[in-house]
Amino acid sequence: MSKFYTEDHEYAFIDGDIATIGVSHHAQDQLGDVVFVELPEKGTTFEKGDEIAVVESVKAASEVYTAVAGEVIEVNSLLEDAPETVNAGAETVGWFIKIKMSNTADTEGLLDETAYQTHIAD
Amino acid sequence: MNKPTNKMNNVGRPSAPNITETHTDHPTFTGNKALQINEPLLFEVGSVEQTGVDIAAPRDVSANRLGGLDRDEEIGLYGLSEPQTMRHYVRLSQKNFAIDSGMYPLGSCTMKHNPRINEKIARLPGLADIHPLQPQQTVRGAIEVIENLADWLMKLTGMAAVAMSPKAGAHGELCGMMAIEAALRARGEATKRTKVLIPESAHGTNPATAVFVGYQVQTIKTRDDGTVDPATIREALSDEVAAIMLTNPNTCGLFERDIMEIADAVHEAGAYFYCDGANFNAIMGRARPGDLGVDAMHINLHKTFSTPHGGGGPGAGPVVLSEALAKFAPVPFVHRNADDNIVSLVEHKQGTQAFGRMTAFHGQMGMNTRALAYILSHGQDGIKQAAEDAVLNANYVKAKLKDVLTPSFEEQSPGFKRPAMHEALFQDDFLKDTGITTLDFAKAMIDEGFHPMTMYFPLVVHGAMLIEPTESESKDTLDQFIATMRDLAKSAQNGETERFLNAPFHAPMRRLDETLAARKPILKWTPNAD
Amino acid sequence: MRYLPHSPTDRKEMLDAIGVSSIDDLFAEIPAAVRVENGFGLPNHATELEVDRFFRKQSDKNLAASAAAFFVGGGAYRHHVPATVDHLIQRSEFLTAYTPYQPEISQGTLQTLFEFQTQVAQLYDMEVANASMYDGSTGTGEAVLMAHRATKRKKAIISGGVHPQYIEVIENLSDFGEKSVLKMPANVEVLGHAEIAQIIELLDNETSCVVVQTPNFFGELADFTALADAVHAVKALLIVVVTEVVSLGAVKAPGTMGADIVVGEGQSIGVGLNFGGPYVGLFATTKKLLRQMPGRVCGETVDADGKRGFVLTMSTREQHIRREKATSNICTNAGLCTLAFTIHMTLLGEKGLRKMAMASHNGAVILAERLSKITDVDLLTTSFFNEFTIRLNGHNANDIVNALAAQNILAGLPVSRLLPHNQSDDLLVIAVTETNSDEDFDLLETALREALS
Structure with a gap:
């Protein structure tokens, strides 16, 4: 599995042509206690850069965009009743959706883990 | 000594505090604290059997005419007898902070004194107990009140017309932007002009309103001194821009000093100037928005003209309109017939250029009466004096606190000597490295008996604290407030975090868990809930 | 001005503390060209008594619901508020x-x-x-x-x-x-x-x-x-x-x-x-x-x-x-x-609300029956709560309402007031609540009968 990030703190973890999408540990920390995540329905298709979700804390809300194009094949149902899962493990149990990528070249231009760590340290 | 037959009380009682007793803060059995009494929900003290009204028995009929739609199941409404109702809501009221009980310097909300003559006249039967659709000849006195208030608002703002029906500030914004869109349609430019320019310091209602009317929002950066640069506006203007929405004085409490240049640029580009009038209190009687180039501006009667805030409304948001927009004002509007000098309400848009209707009926009459009573009480001299005192108070607070709190826009512009208007804006730099946030600081103010200022707004400064004392506060109260704020700031800087991090300690409740409320919303009482 | 706490001395001390010499200095940002120097040609402040008198005068020009036999509804209703x-x-x-x-x-x-x-x-x-x-x-x-x-x-x-x-x-x-x-x-x-x-x-x-x-x-x-x-x-x-x-x-x-x-x-x-x-x-x-x-x-x-x-x-x-x-x-x-x-x-509770509702409904049923017996009146509403529509055959409802208003009877809402282009000039919507007395009913019935005859 290879890990990619956007400058806006979304991640796409790639395993073959399947991308797991979510927000970074740093992003959940900035948002504070997550109280709600609005997710798309299974079967929806997205272009790279489309808004796929909204993540909300008590006093803030953020749109989440996908770094890769494709069809949603799985939605993290845990988040519906337990949005705090995002705080508990943003990059593990708190993932948002899985996308079957329509173009594996979409990862070009994304940050790798080291580059992302440098980006947020700035 | 008295003889035993004498009726005089000869048994003494303790009549001074026992000073040897050490104070212990033991919990009470009830959980109550003297005047602060826990009050359960209505549904925990009342029942579906109880009622606090006596209503005459319904007349006898042979059969009802509900068409078989009778409500057979219990609704589940709980009632209380009259004395229980009184006690329930009086006890609840005692858990509220209010202007009548203390200083409420909530920035951009203009929490000024609410005179009670306004309440009295608003309840006169000929003004309160009249129906919006009874024949107009039976309500001319009420229509004249609307006309009279409209006249004051137009003269104080130097504008050509005023739409009196909007129900609150945000509703007024909507009305103003609709008038602008209507004017663009009349010019045949509505499909082309799709953008609205809004500074980043604006109140959230501005972008929400623009989108409501179908516009795209283009956010405008403010310059380092907290105001809008006309050069930035000129750059953003094009034949795709419908309007700018600008607050003046702005949400940083500053007068937009280049406002006339901005207005000219906007008009040259064929766009309109919407002014958010939330802060009109600072300049009323000293400047007229119409002279500044404004095309539309709402006036929050519950801020500037003192109709009670009522725990969040009702408000009223009349919108003054320039000559260019006047004819597009929505129905209803007051018309005085030139022939017989009789006033009436025009209720239908047919035959006019009105863009439509904002609400059923004629708007917030109950707020109109109160606002007009406030205005007549002040007169033009009092209104000017009120604005001056509001600005004086804000600048006094700023001057007395700027060495201990961090005033915004001073560091960015060294030697920055411009006055605040009716609000003083600070940011949280003075709390740096204390571990204390603006929120903690505000909660400690509650313990000291003050309502906190507006926090974290405007968004353009970090950890914003927006203080609006209003003209209603005396110098003594301001001095107490200033002394308290200084004490708190020093305490924070001295590392006395205890006072802040878990504050408030002395309010009816401790800090509430807003995360829990949002994650697992419980929005109503349910029988037999856990 | 009774709402403003500062004395001239207070204002002077505060200006000194700010470091300006006059209040005008605090308004210096307002462009000179648009400063209002001499008022607006509007009256100066008024006493509480004067304000009270003004509004009483305005109030007295109107016909309050409580001073009339009142049957207007159409989205706003007169009920007794404790x-x-x-x-x-x-x-x-x-x-x-x-x-x-x-x-x-x-x-x-x-x-x-x-x-x-x-x-x-x-x-x-x-x-x-x-x-x-x-x-x-x-x-x-x-x-x-x-x-x-x-x-x-x-x-x-x-x-x-x-x-x-x-x-x-x-x-x-x-x-x-x-x-x-x-x-x-x-x-x-x-x-x-x-x-x-x-x-x-x-x-x-x-x-x-x-x-x-x-x-x-x-x-x-x-x-x-x-x-x-x-x-x-x-x-x-x-x-x-x-x-x-x-x-x-x-x-x-x-x-x-x-x-x-x-x-x-x-x-x-x-x-x-x-x-x-x-x-x-x-x-x-x-x-x-x-x-x-x-x-x-x-x-x-x-x-x-x-x-x-x-x-x-x-x-x-x-x-x-x-x-x-x-x-x-x-x-x-x-x-x-x-x-x-x-x-x-809360004062009403389930019992009070149901009683208030039935008092309004039953009153409406009785009034509807009484009015429908008048020549030229047709009751058009079959199932209703406290409001019903009648047709005044051959009569303009607005004219009738105006005529009755002169007798302190607010008889209802002419449909044409809200729908002027609906060819419904003869329709009148009448609302009844628990506040209507038998005397109100008598007044309306008698006056309507006379107006239609």
């Missing part, structure tokens, strides 16, 4: 507080909002209610926009039985948001179940919502259960409007009939006529649609000591956080009117 309500809402702590931004010192307002939301949900038989809208008409406009958001469609079908001014509000909002509105004719003869059948025919996959009203503008009641099923079959939403909330003490609730959004006017309870405002908009929906709901919401939580308390919640839907992506631009709503509503409803 004195306790007006006393309690004038408590300083309720009257002069603002939106409960600091929950630790606002539990009074917050707990009453929680009670209000519960009462509204109970009355409408819905899962969740918000903390109020401005009034019924603006709430209805927002309900349509909410349905558009939730369904991602743009077409609303509006029953001809919805209050004409509510329809104007919907049309206005739709006009500026480029949404489409399909308006059914306001024909009193086909409203009710006949119209429902027509609406069902018109449903399609572009329909976002159907808006109906009960009792409708002409007073007629209808069962919307079948309509709800048909609306849901095309994945649209049913919005039910209730302008007379007291009807819910007698008539089956919209929620029971399958409504997705119920919205209405709460003025009848606690608020009074006020010449049209301020009123209080009631708004309720299902849990499923909660996140699309406009307006403020109060929710239960606990404080640091584990004690139950209340806060404003789910504010990420609102303008101050979501800005241009908010569900609505609403901010200040109807605070004090929600309090009046809640206190009055």
Whole structure:
């Protein structure tokens, strides 16, 4: 599995042509206690850069965009009743959706883990 | 000594505090604290059997005419007898902070004194107990009140017309932007002009309103001194821009000093100037928005003209309109017939250029009466004096606190000597490295008996604290407030975090868990809930 | 000036502390060209007595409902509001507080909002209610926009039985948001179940919502259960409007009939006529649609000591956080009117509301029967709560109402007042509440009989 990030703190973890999408540990920390995540329905298709979700804390809300194009094949149902899962493990149990990528070249231009760590340290 | 037959009380009682007793803060059995009494929900003290009204028995009929739609199941409404109702809501009221009980310097909300003559006249039967659709000849006195208030608002703002029906500030914004869109349609430019320019310091209602009317929002950066640069506006203007929405004085409490240049640029580009009038209190009687180039501006009667805030409304948001927009004002509007000098309400848009209707009926009459009573009480001299005192108070607070709190826009512009208007804006730099946030600081103010200022707004400064004392506060109260704020700031800087991090300690409740409320919303009482 | 605390000495000391020599220095930012130096040609301040006299004079020019035999409805109703309500809402702590931004010192307002939301949900038989809208008409406009958001469609079908001014509000909002509105004719003869059948025919996959009203503008009641099923079959939403909330003490609730959004006017309870405002908009929906709901919401939580308390919640839907992506631009709503509503409803309780409802209904049944016996009067409404429509054959209802007003009888609402182009000049809508006496009935019947003869 290879890990990619956007400058806006979304991640796409790639395993073959399947991308797991979510927000970074740093992003959940900035948002504070997550109280709600609005997710798309299974079967929806997205272009790279489309808004796929909204993540909300008590006093803030953020749109989440996908770094890769494709069809949603799985939605993290845990988040519906337990949005705090995002705080508990943003990059593990708190993932948002899985996308079957329509173009594996979409990862070009994304940050790798080291580059992302440098980006947020700035 | 008295003889035993004498009726005089000869048994003494303790009549001074026992000073040897050490104070212990033991919990009470009830959980109550003297005047602060826990009050359960209505549904925990009342029942579906109880009622606090006596209503005459319904007349006898042979059969009802509900068409078989009778409500057979219990609704589940709980009632209380009259004395229980009184006690329930009086006890609840005692858990509220209010202007009548203390200083409420909530920035951009203009929490000024609410005179009670306004309440009295608003309840006169000929003004309160009249129906919006009874024949107009039976309500001319009420229509004249609307006309009279409209006249004051137009003269104080130097504008050509005023739409009196909007129900609150945000509703007024909507009305103003609709008038602008209507004017663009009349010019045949509505499909082309799709953008609205809004500074980043604006109140959230501005972008929400623009989108409501179908516009795209283009956010405008403010310059380092907290105001809008006309050069930035000129750059953003094009034949795709419908309007700018600008607050003046702005949400940083500053007068937009280049406002006339901005207005000219906007008009040259064929766009309109919407002014958010939330802060009109600072300049009323000293400047007229119409002279500044404004095309539309709402006036929050519950801020500037003192109709009670009522725990969040009702408000009223009349919108003054320039000559260019006047004819597009929505129905209803007051018309005085030139022939017989009789006033009436025009209720239908047919035959006019009105863009439509904002609400059923004629708007917030109950707020109109109160606002007009406030205005007549002040007169033009009092209104000017009120604005001056509001600005004086804000600048006094700023001057007395700027060495201990961090005033915004001073560091960015060294030697920055411009006055605040009716609000003083600070940011949280003075709390740096204390571990204390603006929120903690505000909660400690509650313990000291003050309502906190507006926090974290405007968004353009970090950890914003927006203080609006209003003209209603005396110098003594301001001095107490200033002394308290200084004490708190020093305490924070001295590392006395205890006072802040878990504050408030002395309010009816401790800090509430807003995360829990949002994650697992419980929005109503349910029988037999856990 | 009695409202301003500063003495000239105070002002001088404060200017000194600021470091300026005169108040004008603080207004120096206002361009010199536009400073107002010599007033506006308006009067100077007035004494309290003068203000009182002015308004008494204005008040005395009007015919108050309490001074007349009163039968006007059409979305605003005269009910008796107990004195306790007006006393309690004038408590300083309720009257002069603002939106409960600091929950630790606002539990009074917050707990009453929680009670209000519960009462509204109970009355409408819905899962969740918000903390109020401005009034019924603006709430209805927002309900349509909410349905558009939730369904991602743009077409609303509006029953001809919805209050004409509510329809104007919907049309206005739709006009500026480029949404489409399909308006059914306001024909009193086909409203009710006949119209429902027509609406069902018109449903399609572009329909976002159907808006109906009960009792409708002409007073007629209808069962919307079948309509709800048909609306849901095309994945649209049913919005039910209730302008007379007291009807819910007698008539089956919209929620029971399958409504997705119920919205209405709460003025009848606690608020009074006020010449049209301020009123209080009631708004309720299902849990499923909660996140699309406009307006403020109060929710239960606990404080640091584990004690139950209340806060404003789910504010990420609102303008101050979501800005241009908010569900609505609403901010200040109807605070004090929600309090009046809640206190009055608490005084009534289930028993009081049901009695008030039946007193209003039975009065209307009796008056309708009496009036329908007059020559030239036809009763057009078959099932109704407290409001019914009569046709004054060959007579202009507006003229009749004006003639009776001169005798201190406010006989009702001529349909032509709201629908001037509807060829309905002879229609009169009459409302009855528990406040109408037998003497009122006698006065109206006699005067109407004379006017029509």
